[in-house]
Amino acid sequence: MSYLLINISIMNKDLLLSKLWEQYTSITPSAKKIHSLLEEKGEKIENDHIAIRTFNDARVNIAVLEKPFVKAGYVSKGEYVFESKKLFARHYEHATDNTAPRIFISELELEKCSEELQLSVKELLDSCDQSVFEKEDLVLSGAVWNANSFETYNTLLDESEYAAWMYVYGFRANHFTINVNALTNFSNLEELNSFLKESNWRMNASGGEIKGTPAQLLEQSSTLADLNAIKFDEGTKEIPSCYYEFALRYPMENGELYQGFVASSADKIFESTDVKLQS
Template identity: 75%
Template sequence: MDKNQLLSKLWEQYASITPSAKKIHTLLEEKGEMIQNDHIAIRTFNDPRINITVLEKPFLAVGYEARGEYVFESKKLYAQHYEHTTDTNAPRIFISELELEKCSSSLQETVKTILDNCNQNDFMHPELVLNGVVWKSNSQEIYKALLEESEYAAWMYVYGFRANHFTINVNALNHFEKLEELNNFLEENGWKLNASGGKIKGTPEQLLEQSSTLADLYTINFEEGSFEIPSCYYEFALRYIMPDGNLYQGFVASSADKIFESTDVKLQN
């Protein structure tokens, strides 16, 4: 699978449970915009069977390399971002993992049991990052127990391996010079934005501003019944020029921390 096929499949999988992304795409295209993707984010656990080192493999195989690492202490996450070595227009890849050893013993045991009960060969799949849920995930009781401690863990339990969000490159838009202008346009058209930490996370001084929609709600069929659970969201990123004249390529941990909350159940009301 080449780079374009991999990225295309990630988009198809993401868009299938995130109808708002397609609608926003269409809304901007009707305004004459050509959408460029800034980055794609993926979640996992730091269990050695499925950690970042495992999920990065298909990206490394198509020309990506690791460029930056980030720590989110309050959410117990570690992340790395990747850039393509030859295609400067290729979206960055952002892979995060929940640091299980920092979580409660009950969460650790729950995740271990979920993974132990899988067909271990599934974790060897070269395109694991596209395989969604490879474990049994139909217990609302388990979902709620994970949710009490970690929204991130609960999301992973339900949705598994897939893009958690795609991101519009605001620098490439013609009609919006400022992120605030894009946010206003989206709100005028009925979209709710993640206001945790402010609708715009980051500052020009930090060289990156980000905003995002709240995650779509998607119906999950648990054994206890069908319930709507936040799925994925669409992000918007505006990058600034560094003193050396180049565009900033990295991420700001304090901003990304709040962006993670776009899938938070508590923000949906």
């Protein structure tokens, strides 16, 4: 897959976010359809957060992918660990614009994975023109390596769905998230989920359709990822791409809405791209 040549150094926050949306919806047509469906009901969609995936290799880790966001005014606010999936993540909030979506960047902790997976990822990154990793538009670049082997995809999938997804799709928004608090026709996630299912959208039921509780100050749900046709050497295969998430936040003791994330809930949201949930 070729990567986008965009001079992000002259890109402001809004343009960066719009480019991420454009790239995301190009392989996630359901997001645009759901967006339009809600707008037809009179909703004005606000974005809660955008999620991005990577590896913790020093060439492409969180410290690398955060750069354009930090340059655009974002600051790190929270850290999260996902033991079973071998992931670490940080979330970012804009320093001056409280209407800007949060940014959630996760990375696969390679040292916790098998030697075979570590070698596969190293070979992928080594195969690239190393100057690619220095570009400020890396976050918009997709797969900058040759992702043409279905055998490699399946080998990675056997150990880590996250790694297999990264192999195919690379650097891009993994999902966008609708801020349910800003919706006017739905008072809770149950109502929104029911509406989406009545419109024939499939929801991620791993750990229950709604992840989190009011006591945890955050409830989340998501669709299952779209299936995208990928051309491998072995032929064209349908591979889960990205999904749309929905977040409802609750007030803390000081009356302000909770701004962070709940690791146990996010762990199940990650599974929206899992091949096993598509059957």
